[in-house]
Amino acid sequence: MSNDHTYNGRKDPFGEVISTYTDKEALDDGILVDLGERVSFRGFPVNRMTRHLFDDLGPFAEAEAPLFQSNVNRALASILETKCTSAQGDPGNTGEVGDIYTIPPKLWLVRNEVGGWTVMYPEDY
Numbered sequence: 001m002s003n004d005h006t007y008n009g010r011k012d013p014f015g016e017v018i019s020t021y022t023d024k025e026a027l028d029d030g031i032l033v034d035l036g037e038r039v040s041f042r043g044f045p046v047n048r049m050t051r052h053l054f055d056d057l058g059p060f061a062e063a064e065a066p067l068f069q070s071n072v073n074r075a076l077a078s079i080l081e082t083k084c085t086s087a088q089g090d091p092g093n094t095g096e097v098g099d100i101y102t103i104p105p106k107l108w109l110v111r112n113e114v115g116g117w118t119v120m121y122p123e124d125y
Contacts, residue, residue: 023048023114032118038077041084041101041109047116050124053107080119083107 026032033054037045049057057076064075087101087109099111108125112118 023112035076035080036073037116038073039080039084041087041117044111045116046080046084046109046119047114048112048118050118050120052124053120083119084109 021031023032027034030051033049033051035045035047035049037047039046057079058072060079061072061076064078065072068074068078083103087103090100090102093099093101097111097113101109101117103109103119106121108120108122109117110120110125
């Protein structure tokens with residue numbers, strides 16, 4: 001048996017999938033946050049964020065909210081729009097679920113299975 005597993009044509013360092021965790025389960029458990037469709041990147045909405053990053057960005061969004069008629073969600077969307085402008089794609093991207101774009105200094109946009117992108121820290125992957 002080979003340990004050479006691939007996903008979307010790329011070698012998968014994690015090996016064969018032995019369990020899955022659905023988007024619904026992650027939302028229900030609070031691991032992911034549904035952002036709706038306020039921000040777009042490469043034609044798809046940035047519609048998910050890990051709770052870890054959401055909690056870290058909260059104070060920044062609250063500080064910017066007065067610039068958006070006290071709308072924290074709109075302030076968060078503005079922060080994400082700005083960050084997405086510096087995103088750079090991984091050379092192995094195929095235009096499919098699992099593609100990764102890096103936002104300096106240490107964020108990822110990962111194409112998700114619910115028609116959009118999930119923004120996260122790499123360690124949350």
